Amino acid sequence: xxxxxxxxxxxxxxxxxxxxxxxxxxxxxxxxxxxxxxxxxxxxxxxxxxxxxxxxxxxxxxxxxxxxxxxxxxxxxxxxxxxxxxxxxxxxxxxxxxxxxxxxxxxxxxxxxxxxxxxxxxxxxxxxxxxxxxxxxxxxxxxxxxxxxxxxxxxxxxxxxxxxxxxxxxxxxxxxxxxxxxxxxxx
Amino acid sequence: xxxxxxxxxxxxxxxxxxxxxxxxxxxxxxxxxxxxxxxxxxxxxxxxxxxxxxxxxxxxxxxxxxxxxxxxxxxxxxxxxxxxxxxxxxxxxxxxxxxxxxxxxxxxxxxxxxxxxxxxxxxxxxxxxxxxxxxxxxxxxxxxxxxxxxxxxxxxxxxxxxxxxxxxxxxxxxxxxxxxxxxxxxxxxxxxxxxxxxxxxxxxxxxxxxxxxxxxxxxxxxxxxxxxxxxxxxxxxxxxxxxxxxxxxxxxxxxxxxxxxxxxxxxxxxxxxxxxxxxxxxxxxxxxxxxxxxxxxxxxxxxxxxxxxxxxxxxxxxxxxxxxxxxxxxxxxxxxxxxxxxxxxxxxxxxxxxxxxxxxxxxxxxxxxxxxxxxxxxxxxxxxx
Numbered sequence: 001x002x003x004x005x006x007x008x009x010x011x012x013x014x015x016x017x018x019x020x021x022x023x024x025x026x027x028x029x030x031x032x033x034x035x036x037x038x039x040x041x042x043x044x045x046x047x048x049x050x051x052x053x054x055x056x057x058x059x060x061x062x063x064x065x066x067x068x069x070x071x072x073x074x075x076x077x078x079x080x081x082x083x084x085x086x087x088x089x090x091x092x093x094x095x096x097x098x099x100x101x102x103x104x105x106x107x108x109x110x111x112x113x114x115x116x117x118x119x120x121x122x123x124x125x126x127x128x129x130x131x132x133x134x135x136x137x138x139x140x141x142x143x144x145x146x147x148x149x150x151x152x153x154x155x156x157x158x159x160x161x162x163x164x165x166x167x168x169x170x171x172x173x174x175x176x177x178x179x180x181x182x183x184x185x186x187x
Numbered sequence: 188x189x190x191x192x193x194x195x196x197x198x199x200x201x202x203x204x205x206x207x208x209x210x211x212x213x214x215x216x217x218x219x220x221x222x223x224x225x226x227x228x229x230x231x232x233x234x235x236x237x238x239x240x241x242x243x244x245x246x247x248x249x250x251x252x253x254x255x256x257x258x259x260x261x262x263x264x265x266x267x268x269x270x271x272x273x274x275x276x277x278x279x280x281x282x283x284x285x286x287x288x289x290x291x292x293x294x295x296x297x298x299x300x301x302x303x304x305x306x307x308x309x310x311x312x313x314x315x316x317x318x319x320x321x322x323x324x325x326x327x328x329x330x331x332x333x334x335x336x337x338x339x340x341x342x343x344x345x346x347x348x349x350x351x352x353x354x355x356x357x358x359x360x361x362x363x364x365x366x367x368x369x370x371x372x373x374x375x376x377x378x379x380x381x382x383x384x385x386x387x388x389x390x391x392x393x394x395x396x397x398x399x400x401x402x403x404x405x406x407x408x409x410x411x412x413x414x415x416x417x418x419x420x421x422x423x424x425x426x427x428x429x430x431x432x433x434x435x436x437x438x439x440x441x442x443x444x445x446x447x448x449x450x451x452x453x454x455x456x457x458x459x460x461x462x463x464x465x466x467x468x469x470x471x472x473x474x475x476x477x478x479x480x481x482x483x484x485x486x487x488x489x490x491x492x493x494x495x496x497x498x499x500x501x502x503x504x505x506x507x508x509x510x511x512x513x514x515x516x517x518x519x520x521x522x523x524x525x526x527x528x529x530x531x532x533x534x535x536x537x538x539x540x541x542x543x544x545x546x547x548x549x550x551x552x553x554x555x556x557x558x559x560x561x562x563x564x565x566x567x568x569x570x571x572x
Contacts, residue, residue, distance in 0.1 A: 040230075040231075040234070044234070044238070045241050045242055046237075046238070046241050046372075046374070049241065049245050049374070050373075050375055053375055056377075093348070093349040093350070093352070094349075095347050095348050095349055096349055099354060100375075104356065105354060105375050
């Protein structure tokens with residue numbers, strides 16, 4: 001700059017800088033608004049009732065396969081991911097299960113079965129491997145610390161995360177009695 | 188350029204122009220977010236309304252236990268035939284109480300007076316839900332309409348569910364005229380009343396033709412698309428009358444696929460609902476699913492898998508060796524697939540049965556094909572049995 005004012009190149013450089021700053025701010029603010037709207041799909045009333053239907057089915061199932069699954073023996077990061085109706089091969093009433101999870105009824109896209117408390121290993125795995133919607137839900141989830149005085153009460157407690165095809169996501173606890181279902185049901 | 192005498196005209200014009208552009212763009216951004224905030228507020232009210240209805244129904248179900256759900260029925264005094272009444276169902280609970288769930292609209296009149304003293308009268312609808320005698324009014328009701336596809340889904344013996352555990356789904360969809368939000372009330376629940384298996388029903392096999400009394404005055408010809416043993420009280424049938432397929436008179440698609448015409452959820456479903464309203468004896472009226480179509484024409488497994496592969500531009504399956512009744516007319520199925528994976532807002536391509544070139548294939552959404560509804564109906568409506 002000199003005392004005659006700004007030259008063209010100075011004006012251009014300044015404009016580019018200001019526009020860049022503006023673009024940066026907009027690009028960072030807009031996704032936050034999107035996230036806020038997306039959070040309205042988390043843990044809605046009907047999705048909790050819908051997840052409760054799946055819980056009832058799992059708690060009533062006395063399948064040995066499900067009991068094995070719930071033990072999480074040698075399972076890295078202590079979780080299972082089920083696409084659509086995949087979980088139905090582990091429950092006793094598989095036809096009912098497929099019908100319940102189908103588009104006609106609950107319209108479930110994905111299920112994640114994990115431990116009652118959400119572990120750091122699970123969250124860091126989710127950060128790297130799950131799709132955006134599920135990943136963001138898991139990151140903002142409570143960790144559900146076990147406050148029971150008798151830890152054995154929670155030995156068979158599990159958590160189920162349900163992703164619906166319309167974008168809703170919720171989670172619900174499963175309290176088993178250690179016999180692979182049929183007990184501990186609160187419903 | 189700046190000098191000791193002040194600003195030149197060109198500098199002032201440049202400054203004003205730049206400031207104006209900035210102000211206008213900021214103004215547009217602010218207005219946009221103000222509108223979004225208003226939309227969000229309406230959406231929140233609608234969500235609260237929907238949650239309240241769902242909570243009240245679920246509270247009853249959890250507290251009393253659901254026995255079963257039935258449509259509200261009305262008896263014809265002459266023929267004593269029972270037909271469904273409007274958008275109304277009854278929830279029967281295990282303590283022998285029951286509650287009616289009704290979706291209704293109040294029609295209200297209003298008028299606009301013109302400066303010359305003349306007036307225009309007009310009418311508008313205010314939708315509401317009545318459950319157990321309590322009325323739930325929809326927020327911002329003047330701008331909300333109900334989709335004409337009130338649904339009660341229910342499982343039957345035909346579904347082969349273990350222990351015949353009945354499963355119900357109540358669904359009502361609302362659309363707000365101004366905001367991009369579909370609000371649907373959806374309740375999924377079990378009943379305790381199971382259908383008892385009987386060995387007194389007639390058995391049917393895929394391909395059997397039956398004449399069904401679809402309502403008090405009308406009989407239509409159908410083909411059985413699912414084997415039904417003598418233990419099953421219900422039939423799953425594909426429409427096969429002499430009209431071949433029903434071409435709805437009022438249907439009008441926007442052929443511009445880039446506009447995101449939603450095949451699966453809008454126009455066609457409303458047409459199916461209209462047929463369901465006419466054929467009240469049927470417990471369900473729907474379109475043939477892609478899975479049913481592909482099994483009926485014995486499509487090879489490779490072809491079935493292509494439904495997940497949207498990058499395959501023109502998958503099709505020849506119907507040359509299939510049942511003649513399934514290829515006797517061209518009609519839609521209930522399934523679509525993404526037109527283009529890179530453009531998720533584009534319309535779905537629709538799986539159709541094409542009689543002209545004898546193929547099961549996918550096409551762009553358009554009005555060239557007819558409806559051939561599938562109905563699920565009790566065997567007592569078979570006019571021949």
